[in-house]
Amino acid sequence: MPARRTLVSNPADELDYGTLRLDRTGQAEAFDAIGERYDEAFPHKEGQVAAAEWLIGSLPPGSRVLDLGCGTGLPTARQLAEGGLDVVGVDLSERMVELARDHVPGCEFHRADIADLRSSGSLHLGRFDALTAFFALLMLPRAEIPLALRTVRHLLVPGGLFALSMVEADVDDFAIPFIGSSIRVSGYLRDELREVVETAGFEIVGESSYTYAPAVADIQPEVQIFLRCVRHS
Template identity: 45%
Template sequence: MTDGVQGQRAAVVFDALGPVYEEAFAHSEAHLASLEWLLGRLAPGSRVLDVGSGTGRPTASTLAAAGHDVLGIDVSPVMVELATRRVPDATFRRADIAEVPLQDGSFDAVCVYFSLLQMSRERQSDLMGRLARALRPGGSLVLATVPVDVEDVAVEFMGQPVRATSFAAEDLVALLNRAGLAVESEHHAMFTPAHPDAAPEPHLFLYCRREETQPAV
């Protein structure tokens, strides 16, 4: 999910949450709707990268059940172990996505569900450029986040202390455009995770396509 110390912090948080995270977010209709959108754009046997794959549900499980070749990357060893058991038809690796080599044009789709929020803005920008280049021209990317204008703010997430960084919606769209991604549509929703320490939070889902011509690096 993140780089260096940020990645270590994220691993601690999600190791502690484990299956509780999946249970808290399993009823997100917006998440499921975004997967349906993605499935409608993929050719049979497409190669999909799931960044911050968590327990593998619902993202990797939905895509793998539809016959796609899914690679999940997560910094949390607990999450990777859970995902490997729960979604045996997908492949999962414990790694920091910032350190994973990504070949240009090697994926038909990329999923980035709430996996940027513990990265610095510089790391988020760098990663989105790499992910855009890893998509084949015309490939699809779905990104979900909490669209608030904050940087390195201490918050409590489901009982776990974290430091969060995010962008306002329009600034995130601009970042994706600079990376070479066209935002075809966006969906805003309020969501309350099923957890006693959770509060309602705004969610933003961006449905994107890689431009045929990538910006100069």
């Protein structure tokens, strides 16, 4: 995938993808290099586990779920699959996709950008009953996050469930050291995050937060926000 590309928009269902220049420089490469160390750096994922349990308890067996930014497939894709759901995972990092396929062999995984999943994008996976985005939108600049949320809405059936997590931080495309590499991240303060999600067409039906201290020295303690949402019809 090129480091930079300009996408042509479909005015009927896209906002500004036609004029927004997407810059993924170094993002996938960082996670390719991190590989298995990601799960070592974040050994406790109580928020993700609880959010996935909400989905498992809310959906009938066999429901389709998209794990956006699936990483190594642990714990979310495996947990959802073991809970009887039909899981598809997507990640920008080829190495993460390889690990996910090894960890959760019964699921379907694709290397793709979230922009590839929009209605006029290159990867068509159909509609889903639920979608998870655990820290996936963190990797986008703020200008793109509303577009990504509208892509999520497009991928969900009416009334579909959406489990989202972000780190609470007032930053935009900000470079940070990360497990021996460097990535760029964005974030919102809590009230602003809620506003962005609701404006994109979701009802927030639950919220939780966790203070998390990763197990590596170059990542600072963080506050993780988890939102449980429903797509408006």
